[in-house]
Amino acid sequence: MVSAPVTDMHAGEPKHIVFVDDDRYLLDGLRDGLRPHRRTWTMRFLSSGEEALESIDDEPADVVISDLRMPGMDGAALLESVRDRCPSAVRIVLSGHAEIKMVARAAGAAHRLIAKPCETDELARVIERSCALQDMATRVERDRRPIGASALPSVPRLYAQLTEVLSSGSAGACDVARIVETDIAMAAKVLQLANSAYFGRRCPIAKVSDAVAYLGLETLRTLVLHTEAVSEFQVDPPIPGFQLETLHEHSTRVARVASALAADTGAGEHAFAAGLLHDVGLLVLASQDREGLAKLLAVAHEQACPVHRVEHERQSVTHAEIGAHLLALWGLPHTVTEAVAGHHGGDWLKLPFDAVATTYVANVLVEELEAELLPGVPPPSDLDLDYLAQAGLTTQLPRWRELATRHCFQAAA
Secondary structure, eight states: OOOOOOOOSSOSSOEEEEEEOSOHHHHHHHHHHTGGGTTTEEEEEESSHHHHHHHHHHSOOSEEEEOSOOSSSOHHHHHHHHHHHOTTSEEEEEESSOOHHHHHHHHHHOSEEEESSOOHHHHHHHHHHHHHHHHHHHHHTTOOHHHHOSSOOBOHHHHHHHHHHHHHSOOOHHHHHHHHTTOHHHHHHHHHHHTSGGGTOOSOOOOHHHHHHHHOHHHHHHHHHSSSSSOBOOOSSOOTTOOHHHHHHHHHHHHHHHHHHHHHHTOOSOHHHHHHHTTHHHHHHHHHOHHHHHHHHHHHHHHTSOHHHHHHHTTOOOHHHHHHHHHHHTTOOHHHHHHHHTTTOGGGOOSSOOHHHHHHHHHHHHHHHHHHHSTTOOOOOOOOHHHHHHTTOGGGHHHHHHHHHHHHHHHHO
């Protein structure tokens, strides 16, 4: 059963979606199943890579979804060509069993890999989120701040701990990962490097511990001790209303709660990374636009409202969009960038309950606790109870609040 399509997040020209598969029955099924989306998408259903490239040359695509095993041009070759001819297109693999070498090739050109069979609702949700990220990138690209951020601010205390551990020569990957997981900037940079083509990674990594193990301690030692890829950051002079330690403590709490909610709901394995990095856009502003961040925080304090609400009222690019765009530039998995972009909810919330919703709910629950227990903390965001009711999860809220309290205390310990 196909649900009604959600309202397009950025109304305007229809998105051009191209489906490529040599199985005509599958294409016919997709055409029928996605019929409710015809108001917002222009869809083309093609049976070969060669035909798809001709079509894209005539009219560029926003999203290309391809099988891998096809006669003539296979899906990996098609997506590689699409990457070169239409670099702004989101490229998605929708395929059954294929040789590992072909999958590895496709992973180098695809943003997403989805296994057949895939529910039409799930495929539609992936397409919608991909289009939303694409629209967001168009907005943020007019703002030069994310482009300038090749390194982000790390907490001096945590940087000193990491330096000491790496200098000792006796540290293990677990010791290093434990420190990196508590620092937004370090975690983002390590995940960026682990997901980069330079280090030969084909499948995306979203767990900090996996990224540390993949890169190896010698690589990390070089990055930390001999370069400025990861470096200490002093907020000097201070930015009124901004404290690096406070932001990291909040982000660690959200990561812990998001991870616990994901385990409770089965909402994906990337929740911890998404929770830890959800406010990375504020780090970009702290390093690239100190004056702008100070003014934003001053207005939020004066109005006694969350920062993102001030950003929306100004109709400006939000810190959520800035952070998600930077992480997308850095090659982090779409599931993480989507959760960062949507951590304040709104149109990013979809059914079923997923990593975006997990990060959103975890952030609100942590904000509620911080407003109750900590002095000078802004009021929390409102929890979207209608969305939770649609997801059938309203009755879980009391237990989730208890869970959040327990994990926040653990984060502060």
